[in-house]
Amino acid sequence: xxxxxxxxxxxxxxxxxxxxxxxxxxxxxxxxxxxxxxxxxxxxxxxxxxxxxxxxxxxxxxxxxxxxxxxxxxxxxxxxxxxxxxxxxxxxxxxxxxxxxxxxxxxxxxxxxxxxxxxxxxxxxxxxxxxxxxxxxxxxxxxxxxxxxxxxxxxxxxxxxxxxxxxxxxxxxxxxxxxxxxxxxxxxxxxxxxxxxxxxxxxxxxxxxxxxxxxxxxxxxxx
Amino acid sequence: xxxxxxxxxxxxxxxxxxxxxxxxxxxxxxxxxxxxxxxxxxxxxxxxxxxxxxxxxxxxxxxxxxxxxxxxxxxxxxxxxxxxxxxxxxxxxxxxxxxxxxxxxxxxxxxxxxxxxxxxxxxxxxxxxxxxxxxxxxxxxxxxxxxxxxxxxxxxxxxxxxxxxxxxxxxxxxxxxxxxxxxxxxxxxxxxxxxxxxxxxxxxxxxxxxxxx
Numbered sequence: 505x506x507x508x509x510x511x512x513x514x515x516x517x518x519x520x521x522x523x524x525x526x527x528x529x530x531x532x533x534x535x536x537x538x539x540x541x542x543x544x545x546x547x548x549x550x551x552x553x554x555x556x557x558x559x560x561x562x563x564x565x566x567x568x569x570x571x572x573x574x575x576x577x578x579x580x581x582x583x584x585x586x587x588x589x590x591x592x593x594x595x596x597x598x599x600x601x602x603x604x605x606x607x608x609x610x611x612x613x614x615x616x617x618x619x620x621x622x623x624x625x626x627x628x629x630x631x632x633x634x635x636x637x638x639x640x641x642x643x644x645x646x647x648x649x650x651x652x653x654x655x656x657x658x659x660x661x662x663x664x665x666x667x668x669x670x671x672x673x674x675x676x677x678x679x680x681x682x683x684x685x686x687x688x689x690x691x692x693x694x695x696x697x698x699x700x701x702x703x704x705x706x707x708x709x710x711x712x713x714x715x716x717x718x719x720x721x722x723x724x725x726x727x
Numbered sequence: 728x729x730x731x732x733x734x735x736x737x738x739x740x741x742x743x744x745x746x747x748x749x750x751x752x753x754x755x756x757x758x759x760x761x762x763x764x765x766x767x768x769x770x771x772x773x774x775x776x777x778x779x780x781x782x783x784x785x786x787x788x789x790x791x792x793x794x795x796x797x798x799x800x801x802x803x804x805x806x807x808x809x810x811x812x813x814x815x816x817x818x819x820x821x822x823x824x825x826x827x828x829x830x831x832x833x834x835x836x837x838x839x840x841x842x843x844x845x846x847x848x849x850x851x852x853x854x855x856x857x858x859x860x861x862x863x864x865x866x867x868x869x870x871x872x873x874x875x876x877x878x879x880x881x882x883x884x885x886x887x888x889x890x891x892x893x894x895x896x897x898x899x900x901x902x903x904x905x906x907x908x909x910x911x912x913x914x915x916x917x918x919x920x921x922x923x924x925x926x927x928x929x930x931x932x933x934x935x936x937x938x939x940x
Contacts, residue, residue, distance in 0.1 A: 506836055513833035517819065517826075524821040524860070584817030587783050590803065591811055592834040725803070 510594055514601025515608075518576075522609070527579075529609055532572030536617045539564040544624035551625065554690035555683070561621050562683045566646075566675065567668075569610060573650035574667040576602045577658035586658070590724065599651060599720035603713060606647035614639050627690060634696065635689035641705035642682035648712035649674050655723045678708050733795055734758035734914040735780055735802070735884055740789035742775050749775060751788065755932050759883060762906070762915040764928035771935030773918035774813065774888050780916055781811045781886050795883055806835050810882030812873045812890055813918075820862035824853065824872050827861060828879055837880050847875045851901060866893040874902065884914040891924060903927060 522529055543560055551557055580586040589598055618639070622629055629635060650671065657666045685701035734757050741751035749772040757763045765773040778784035779791050782802030793805045802809060818827050832839040848854045851871040856864070861872065870893045877885065890906075891899040906927050909915065917928055925931065 510834060510836060513830055516833075517822065517830045520826060521819060521821045583820065584815060585819060587778075587811075587813075587816045588818060588831075589834075590783055591781065591809070591816060592806060592831050594806075597834065 507597065507600075510597030511600040511604060514589075514593060514598050515604045518601070518605040519608070522605075528572040528575045529612065532568045532609065532613050533616060535568040535571050536564055536613055537620065539568070540617065540620050540624050547625075549626045555687035557621075557625055557627050557690060558686035559683045560625070561617075561686060562642075562679055565610075565614065565617070566679055568613065569646055569650060570668045570671060572609060572613075573606050573647065574654050574657065574663070574671075576606060576651055576654040578654060578663055581658040595721040595724040596717050598724060599655075599717050600713075602651040602654075603648045603716070606650055607643055610643045610647060611640070614643065629690060630692060631689040631694070631696075634702075635686060637702060638682060638685040638689060638705065641702065641709050642678050642685075644709035645678040645705065645712045646675060648709070648716045649678075652712075652716040652720055652723065655720060678705065678712075681705055681708070732758070732797075733883065734761070734793075735916065736792045736794065737776075737780060738789050738792075740776065740779055740786045740791060742772060742779065742784070743787045750934055753789070753932065753934075757884070757914040757916050759914050760911050761930070762910050762917065762928040764925045764931040765916065765918040765934060766920065766925055766931045767934035768920060773920070773934055774815070776932075776934065777811075777813060777886050777888050777916060777918040778815065781809060781813075783811075783815070793884065805884075807837050807880060808883045809886065810877035810880065810884070811886045811888075812870075812877040813886070813888035814892075815888075816873070818861055818869075818873060818876055821860060823856075823858045823860055824848065824875070825857045827872075827876060831876060832880065835880060840879070840881070843881065844875070844879050847878055850905070851875055851898070867895060867898055870894055871898055871901075874905070878905070878909075882913065884916070885909060886916045886918075888918045889921065889924070890917065890919075891921070899923070 580589060621627060653667060653670050653674065657663045657670065660666050681701050681704050685705065688701065736756045738754050740753045742749045753776060755763065765776055767773050775784060779786050780802065782791065791802055792799050793802045795805055795808045822830065828844055848857060851874065853868065853871055861869065864872065874890060891902045894902065906915065917924055919925055
């Protein structure tokens with residue numbers, strides 16, 4: 505109960521800040537929509553292969569996440585509030601609060617971007633449930649890893665450049681699997697029979713959230 | 728050093744940034760009912776030493792411990808017992824004082840004492856600004872609210888870094904009277920180079936040599 509209330513305190517504070525400043529959400533959403541429109545204009549209906557469509561969606565989501573999610577701790581460090589977090593919060597509360605906030609933000613962006621993706625790229629979404637589960641699981645992994653990496657790069661100087669460089673290898677497995685699983689949800693064949701992709705995404709999500717929680721303690725207290 | 732029952736203990740603390748040593752071999756303790764001043768010129772390491780005492784910076788040598796309720800440990804293990812007001816500990820500009828205090832008490836897992844918070848807001852003349860975003864506050868108002876946030880959970884150790892900076896005469900007088908009222912029940916550590924703030928404290932740790940008096 506103590507854990508949930510501590511993590512919720514951090515998440516609620518971030519929601520209020522984001523609601524008033526609207527920096528990360530607007531940046532992420534704008535990036536996604538701009539990219540989708542550009543891809544749609546440049547390729548039109550030329551791309552019909554489900555795997556290519558899926559890859560395009562995840563490239564856009566991945567880079568938009570790099571823009572928005574990196575700010576989770578960078579903004580705390582820039583505003584001088586990181587010490588306030590250290591003084592008042594337990595490390596695990598901060599990590600899970602920030603991960604939950606990242607998840608909420610990316611999910612909100614995907615809820616808006618996914619219909620646009622279907623309309624603008626003329627996508628035939630055949631297995632909506634599979635697609636929803638794929639994006640949900642991939643977003644959990646993406647959110648947890650981004651929270652951890654954001655805390656690491658917040659203490660460095662070349663933050664903007666460092667975050668994608670660190671995130672790229674860490675998120676590559678989830679990115680490639682999400683592309684494959686999303687492609688399967690657009691294809692005609694029933695995707696549920698295989699199931700390996702979803703199992704991998706679920707395992708990655710669990711490993712990222714649990715492992716991130718353990719590692720975060722060292723990053724948070726390091727000065 | 729003899730262990731204290733209640734308070735802050737710094738043993739042989741040193742800090743260096745790269746090859747540059749800031750201070751070394753600092754040992755002192757502040758127990759409940761005691762007020763200690765960290766005194767020295769700019770760059771002597773007062774704020775760094777205060778951050779080490781709060782658990783916000785790691786010493787290059789030595790250790791900082793807290794001891795409250797018969798238990799000893801690192802300062803950050805005593806989140807509910809320590810209050811810090813320092814330039815490096817900022818509050819959230821997008822949130823109002825009411826929201827900031829709500830976050831701080833929830834994050835600490837402590838029960839909110841709204842009557843005490845209201846009393847502090849009134850004593851620092853901020854009662855009419857409880858719901859205004861902190862970003863709209865002047866530097867002096869912001870400093871007043873930082874002190875309120877440091878005091879809201881009734882800390883047993885209070886660490887203040889130049890607490891009356893940016894404040895007008897009324898604000899400084901208010902800080903002084905609050906410090907006087909807490910002296911007997913709190914372990915108080917004040918980092919300053921202001922003689923008026925030094926006068927609040929019973930003892931002094933001097934940093935940066937004897938040239939600064």
